[in-house]
Amino acid sequence: xIRMRFAVVLGGAVLIASCNQKPEDxxxxxxxxxxxxxxxxxxxxxxxxxGRVSTSDPALWQxxxxxxxxxxxxxxxTCQVVQTIDAYNKMAAPPPKSPDQPLTVDTGPxxxxxxxP
Numbered sequence: 603x604i605r606m607r608f609a610v611v612l613g614g615a616v617l618i619a620s621c622n623q624k625p626e627d628x629x630x631x632x633x634x635x636x637x638x639x640x641x642x643x644x645x646x647x648x649x650x651x652x653g654r655v656s657t658s659d660p661a662l663w664q665x666x667x668x669x670x671x672x673x674x675x676x677x678x679x680t681c682q683v684v685q686t687i688d689a690y691n692k693m694a695a696p697p698p699k700s701p702d703q704p705l706t707v708d709t710g711p712x713x714x715x716x717x718x719p
Contacts, residue, residue, distance in 0.1 A: 658676055
């Protein structure tokens with residue numbers, strides 16, 4: 603009976619401790635999506651991390667974008683990193699090719715293509 607009480611008390615203490623994690627521990631923990639919910643900016647899940655994810659892990663990137671779409675102001679500082687990378691990716695992406703418009707390549711002024719005498 604004493605062992606049972608001890609196990610219940612110990613289990614409850616572990617549960618309470620895990621629920622009361624420091625924001626820095628959440629931000630730099632093992633779950634990148636949970637880290638987005640921290641009220642402090644993550645040092646682990648930074649612009650380098652999310653930049654790689656944006657091009658290499660579409661499923662995780664979409665989860666991050668979905669979570670951060672609800673972010674308000676500075677509520678989730680690491681979401682600002684995700685949103686900045688998303689904006690950059692959209693600006694850096696080439697415009698979609700129109701089926702009616704041929705792809706042209708600008709090679710500079712015509713005079714630069716003439717052989718020099």
